[in-house]
Structure formats: structure tokens, C-alpha cells
Amino acid sequence: MIISSAKPFEEVLELLKDEDDIFIIGCSACAAKLHVGGEPEVLNMRQRLEEAGKHVVGWCIPSAACSVASFDSLMEKNPAIKDAKTVLVMACGSGVSIVSQIVELAVYPSNNTESLGGRSQGEIIPELCxxxxxxxxxxxxxxxxxxxxxxxxxxxxxxxxxxxxxxxxxxxxxxxxxxxxxxxxxxxxxxxxxxxxxxxxxx
Ligand code: SF4
Ligand code: SF4
Structure with missing residues (x-):
């Protein structure tokens, strides 16, 4: 499991200060388990961005942000992304990098990637390898x-x-x-x- 933590919302907002028409991509794998990229966090991010005056065109949560196959596969399930000028990825740096390779838009991270860890008996262990x-x-x-x-x-x-x-x-x-x-x-x-x-x- 890649361990990542959420950047403070103010930092995300600063990153996006010159951007609008944002599409949010979460991650059902590590980031969801860590509560930094699952549906509740993505919906919360959408709400906070909209309250801050940003237009969020849509969102999705692929099975793993680091394994999105292509822009077409993203587009097929999430046509709203065609209206986006910016993508915010709520996943680890691998997810941000993969999304950056397949979309021709500015891609921003909402998380800080920290280490390779795991989860055992309900406990998150941040540094294992x-x-x-x-x-x-x-x-x-x-x-x-x-x-x-x-x-x-x-x-x-x-x-x-x-x-x-x-x-x-x-x-x-x-x-x-x-x-x-x-x-x-x-x-x-x-x-x-x-x-x-x-x-x-x-x-
Ligand atoms: S060997 Fe020393 S630095 Fe390493 S875990 Fe033990 S006390 Fe800490
Ligand atoms: S030796 Fe340790 S750091 Fe190296 S791959 Fe194995 S678990 Fe990871």
C-alpha cells in the first residue's frame, strides 16, 4: 500500500488558484483505504472547491488511479471530463503521474505521498519497505x-x-x-x- 496523506485544503486551493473547470479523480485502492481519495473525500473536495468558487465539472473513482489505461477508457465512463480544463488527482504520486501521461490537461495532486506501508488488523503501518x-x-x-x-x-x-x-x-x-x-x-x-x-x- 502506498501511504499518502491529504494536503491542507488551503494548499490545494493555492495550487488551483489560476485554474477552473476541474475534474476530480479519486482512487479506490490505497487512497480510499486511507480515507484520502475515496468517494466521501472526493465529494467533500468537490463541495469545498465549489464553495471556494471553483467549477467542478465531474469526478470519478477508478479502481486504481495508477492503473488508468487510457484517456478513452476514462472518457467512456466519465464523459464530463471533456469539459475539464484541469484535473485534480486524489491519490499517490504514481496515480498523478499515470493520469498526467494520459490527459492533455494540467494535473494537480491533492495528496502527499509518504512511504510504502500496509494495513494489518485494522492498523495502518506507514513504513515497511x-x-x-x-x-x-x-x-x-x-x-x-x-x-x-x-x-x-x-x-x-x-x-x-x-x-x-x-x-x-x-x-x-x-x-x-x-x-x-x-x-x-x-x-x-x-x-x-x-x-x-x-x-x-x-x-
Ligand atoms: S536500531 Fe536504533 S535507530 Fe534502529 S530502530 Fe532500534 S533504536 Fe531505532
Ligand atoms: S530489503 Fe527491505 S527495503 Fe529492500 S525490498 Fe526488501 S523489504 Fe523492501
Missing amino acids: AMCGDCKVYYFGGICPKGQCPKQLLNGPCGGSIEGKCEVDPEKDCVWELIYSRLEKIGRLDLLEKVWTCEEVTG
């Missing part, structure tokens, strides 16, 4: 220090943890405590014997 392109997460019991340790320590922990909490962010558990517990649980503490070299760390 740093998308390093060389996945080694198995060695850490499925808990990635590149994504979840603020110092990205593969030969952790750093020694600054206090009562199991991270010294950089005391609100969070030290990820190395979690890695140790997980490896202990699955009987693979032996994986901690591996010392990662600089090449492997930066790999």
Missing part, C-alpha cells in the same frame, strides 16, 4: 530494517534503544527488538550471525 530493489527481508524475519529502522541498520541494533523503544522515535518499538523476537519465534536466531558488508548494505 524502502523499495531498495534487492530484497533481503527474509534474513530479518520479514521485518525490514532498511524500511523500518531510522538508521537503516542491517547489523543492528544501534545500542540506543531504551526499554525496547527506538532512540530516534521513542513512540515506536526498536525494529531490532521486533526482528529478534520474530526470529526467536520461528527458531531462526542463527540468521543474526550474518554480518552484512558495506556492499551488501548499500547493494
Whole structure:
């Protein structure tokens, strides 16, 4: 799941200050689950833009803003877009980029894209994977220090943890405590014997 958060409405309005005839595109995937691009948020955005004097020509919520196939496919289901001069995308940066590739209009983001995270047991977990392109997460019991340790320590922990909490962010558990517990649980503490070299760390 791509984690994104809503920009303050005032910032969106500032982005759109010279624009009008706006078509809003939400996203049924990550942004909807995070409540920053589903139907309630899109309708709320339409109302606030109209209250601010903007003309909203229409809106749609594709299954995923980052997978819109073509302008024609968008147009087929949402003919109102032909009257638009501007598009506002309520999704992550991938969604904004894909929409920008298929529509010949100015495209603006309403969200800030933050990280690659997920949702488990109803809880949103904002940072899970740093998308390093060389996945080694198995060695850490499925808990990635590149994504979840603020110092990205593969030969952790750093020694600054206090009562199991991270010294950089005391609100969070030290990820190395979690890695140790997980490896202990699955009987693979032996994986901690591996010392990662600089090449492997930066790999
Ligand atoms: S090693 Fe970590 S940062 Fe790299 S791809 Fe795997 S989970 Fe993501
Ligand atoms: S306390 Fe743990 S999670 Fe925090 S920076 Fe140190 S090793 Fe990383």
C-alpha cells in the first residue's frame, strides 16, 4: 500500500488558484483505504472547491488511479471530463503521474505521498519497505530494517534503544527488538550471525 496523506485544503486551493473547470479523480485502492481519495473525500473536495468558487465539472473513482489505461477508457465512463480544463488527482504520486501521461490537461495532486506501508488488523503501518530493489527481508524475519529502522541498520541494533523503544522515535518499538523476537519465534536466531558488508548494505 502506498501511504499518502491529504494536503491542507488551503494548499490545494493555492495550487488551483489560476485554474477552473476541474475534474476530480479519486482512487479506490490505497487512497480510499486511507480515507484520502475515496468517494466521501472526493465529494467533500468537490463541495469545498465549489464553495471556494471553483467549477467542478465531474469526478470519478477508478479502481486504481495508477492503473488508468487510457484517456478513452476514462472518457467512456466519465464523459464530463471533456469539459475539464484541469484535473485534480486524489491519490499517490504514481496515480498523478499515470493520469498526467494520459490527459492533455494540467494535473494537480491533492495528496502527499509518504512511504510504502500496509494495513494489518485494522492498523495502518506507514513504513515497511524502502523499495531498495534487492530484497533481503527474509534474513530479518520479514521485518525490514532498511524500511523500518531510522538508521537503516542491517547489523543492528544501534545500542540506543531504551526499554525496547527506538532512540530516534521513542513512540515506536526498536525494529531490532521486533526482528529478534520474530526470529526467536520461528527458531531462526542463527540468521543474526550474518554480518552484512558495506556492499551488501548499500547493494
Ligand atoms: S530489503 Fe527491505 S527495503 Fe529492500 S525490498 Fe526488501 S523489504 Fe523492501
Ligand atoms: S533504536 Fe532500534 S530502530 Fe531505532 S535507530 Fe536504533 S536500531 Fe534502529
